[in-house]
Structure formats: structure tokens, C-alpha cells
Amino acid sequence: MSTTAIDPVVERVGVITSPLPVAPVPVEDTWQKVKLARHPERPHTHDYISRLFSGYIELHGDRRFGDDQALIGGLACFEGRNVVVMGQQKGKDTRDNIKRNFGMPCAEGYRKALRLFRLGEKFGFPIICFIDTPGAYPGLQSEERGVAQAIAENLLVLAALRVPVIATIIGEGGSGGALAIGLADRVLMLENSIYSVASPEASAAILWHDASLASEAATSMKVAAPQILQMGLIDEVIQEPDGGAHTNPSESAGLLKAALLRNLEELEFETGETNGGIDGLLEKRYWKFRSMGAWQQA
């Protein structure tokens, strides 16, 4: 993507051709991916934070209501530079999962993320996000405290955040609850992760009022990382060890680290004063998402 200037003729701006049709994948293969992405032993956000970063200091709370354990984050050092790191956190076992709400943040989780975005912007630290959630928590409290507003505000702030942002889907990327920390300059996916407009179960419920058709929904929505790369909606697929990330977490972390570092260095280069600076980065970020869509002229 190299366009940075807005065409003065807005009615005709950005006519984008439909992407090539994405090759279908058999239902069993897709469901295998979904199971891998949700594997209970799969490394989660905190595993990657402790393997990839040094001096991690967790910061708690949204300063408005509470501390959502389904989304964690803080300050850390990544290969010699300070960063803000965060992600949805699934539990290791049932008890932990109850504490983490199965990685489904409420409004206060997203507002914690918002606070951390602003912290990073203030000190000029890049933002590293790990996405691993079936979606934002669908519950009474979540609605009462405005989870939709919290997600929307994150999108608004991320669209203009004056530091580089990299998001990686490490397991499940489900719905607005994933995107709320995923409007980034670079969006990466681990090979066996999935990214979808709603969780396969929710999609099946919405489409056919039957959550048991989840595998069919996942297949027809094409949720696997390589397919999404083909659609042009992410930048890169990061390889995992044979059998999935859980079979060799340290190798998986190494592959993730290399990809993060390369992308971060590229973004740092791009934001250099001679290469367009932060304003150039923001224009590119705008156009990255501005170009996403497929339509035709009737």
C-alpha cells in the first residue's frame, strides 16, 4: 500500500477491485484449525510476554470501574526498546479460566487497553497486542457498562494513535472483541490461529439459529490464517512448529519474536523523520483499513 494522499474527488476514491476468490478448504481441515487455535495447552498471551519480553511490569485496572483479568498488559522491554504489551488472557485450567472469564473481556478490559494505548503514545512506546479471544463477553454487566462503546472508542483512538502498533492473533480472534486491540499498522497471525467476524458458534447461531453448525460456519467464512492472508486482510502468517504451537512453545515463541522484531524495525524505519514520520504512518494505517472491502459497481 503506497497511497497516502486523499484523492480530492471523494466520490470516486479508492475503487478497489474484488480480491481473488479464496480457495475453499474442507470442513474437517477447517475444524482441525479451530481446535488447534483453541487447544488448552496452546501458549497464551502471558506465555509469550514472559518468553519474548524482559522486565515486564503488569499494570492493572481501567481507572474507572475495575481490573479485568481477561485482558492483561503493561510495560516491558523488547529487544532493547520499551514497549507497551497487552492481550486477552485465557486460563490455564478451569479455575484460572473462571478468573480470566475464558479470555472474554468486559468493557473494563477494553478500557484498560485504551489507557495503555494512551500511555504508550505519551512516552512514544510502540504497542504490541496479542489477540486471543472468542469475543467480548456477552453478559448483563458487559452491556450495562457499555462494552460496545468501549470497543468503538478503542477503534477511534487506535486509528489516530501516534506510535507504531502491531497486533498478532495467537489463537482465536473473535469479533469486535478481537478487533478492539487489532486496528494496527501490522496485523500478523500464527499459522494455526483463526480470525473471524464472530466465533464459529455465534456465526452459526446468527446464520441458521443452530450453534451446532459451527464447523460449517467456520468453513464457509474462511477463518484460517492462510485464507485470510489470501484475502489481503492481514500482513503475514507466522509459522508454527509441526503439530501446533503447543508442541514446542519455545520454538513458537522464537518464530513469533523474529516476526515481531522484523515488523517493528520496518515500522521504526518508516516513521523516521526522513521517511514520512508518524503522520505518514497514520495515513498508511488509515488507507490500510480504508481499502478493505469487496464490491462492484452495478
Next chain:
Amino acid sequence: MSSGNLVPKNSPDPAQRFKSEKPFPAQPPKPGLDEEILWHKCPVCKELTFIKHFARNLKVCPHCNTPNRLRWNERLNYLLDPGSFVELNSDLVGADPLQFQTRTESYARKLQDTRRKTGLNDGLVSGYGRVRGQPLAVAVADFTFMGASMGSVFGEKLVRLAEFAIKNRLPLLTISNSGGARMHEGLFSLMQMAKTTAALAKLGQAQLPHIALLVDPCYGGVTASYTMVADVILAEPGALIGFAGPRVIEQTTRQSLPQGFQTAEFLLDHGMLDQVVERKNLPSHLADLLGLLKVKPLTFKQAFDFTPAFQKSFVAPEVGN
């Protein structure tokens, strides 16, 4: 109450600059099926209303005050100055990027059928017009088109409209009712949340107001994106607004939900919107709001700083202001 028929006061306004495209149709593209039905039965209080009285009452039940759902053109008829609406980008249609196909369903087919049935190309109609003489860019969702779900066309039209508003210094009104993201376009639909909200960030940087009107029902990706970041958020009485639907919440959490959950009044109580406004008061209310949120013309400095495109179109002055 005699709204909607005022003669536009000030004629030299920005909207005068655009004198093209088709005029606002006086009739719905398809008159609808309930032509022969003489009585409207209220789904809430079950009372019957003579159809002409119902229409005269802006399709609000006179017995219990429940506003009925409106097609896009009814909505604009009730809201905008007569004949002031000009549609933009009506020719965009969905492209089925996933070739969405299951044993029972084909998106391409569904799009085709829905287009024929509704007379629309997608669930969002965008353009510009006037409310009591004040020009504005307006987008209105039509629930009859696949639940006005947000896919690529919805997102693209909204973003083009925001860019149009920026270019022509117009305030933006979005009228949303939607079932959420369009599943048939998969992740493309999710990305429309990012795309539309990013465009509204630009509208905000240009110091232009965005007023969101939420009407029944409004859920999912539409609530969790451009609507909830508006400067002023209005809703019609009783409109159901939320992120997850009550059925999903009950199934997931087994919580019993309080009465009035996710109604406009519930959201007002919880600080999520500014006002609940009755349909008959909307034109005057909007006009008052637009009057207060006066659009400021750009200073030269702002215009210069605004985008690289602006910078290219100006000759750089000797001394910056």
C-alpha cells in the same frame, strides 16, 4: 406540530453546490405488501389503528407510542426537507468475496433476491439533504435489506460519505438499525468496523459533528463502531440497542435479564446515549442540535495541515500562519 414542511430558510448553502444525480423519489421503490391492509396491528399493545391515521402519526402507535420500523425513504420523508435529498453511491453492490456457499445457502443468490425484493443495492442509503434548511450528509440503514447488516458496501458507502462531508464541510447524521456485521462476508465485515470508525476519526479531526440516531434494533458491529463514537447519540423510544443480543446473553450466561434491558431508556440510564427523542420531534431537535454544533470553516492553517492532499493543492506561503 407541523414539522417537515418548512420552506428552507437560507438558500446559499453548501448543498446548493451539488445539482446533479437523481432527485429523492416521492414514492418507495416498491410500495410494499400491506397496500390492501387497512389496519395496522401494533405488535406491542395489539391495538388496531386505521392505516391512514397510522401513517399520519409517523407510523407510531397512537395507543402505546411504539414507533414502527421505517423503510429508508419513509425515514427521510419524515426527517428531511421535502425534495432536498440527493443520493450518492447508490450503484455499489456486494461482491461475495468469500464465494459464501453452504448446503442451504448462497450469498450471491441471497443478494440478488434481496436486491430485487427491496429495490435497494445494499442496506445503507447515503447522500445529502437538509433538515429545516440546514445542509447535512446523511446515511440511513434499511433493515429490510438483510437486517441492514454491515458488509463491504455498507462500510464503503459510509466512509465515502464521511469523506464527502469532510470535503464539503457538512455535518454528518447517521441513522442506524442493524443486526450487526454481515456474516456472509466473514472477516471483510469485521474490518468495516475499523474502516468506518477510522473515517469518523478523520471527520472529528476536521471538527465536523457526527450525530448518531439509533433506531430499533441496533446490535453488534454497528453499535460497537461508528455509532458509539458520535458527538451526540440519540435514540427513538423503546429502541433495542446493544452489543450481544438478549438470546445470546441468556444462552451464554444463564443470567435472567431485567425488564427493559437494552432499551433506549436503559442505555440512557447507564450513560450510553444523550437523549431519547420521539419521532415527531426529531426534525426540530436535529435542527436545534445542528444550529448549536455550527460547522466552522477551516482556517488556512488547518486546511494546510489537514491532509497531504490539501498541502499539494495549495502553494506554500512564505510565512506560515
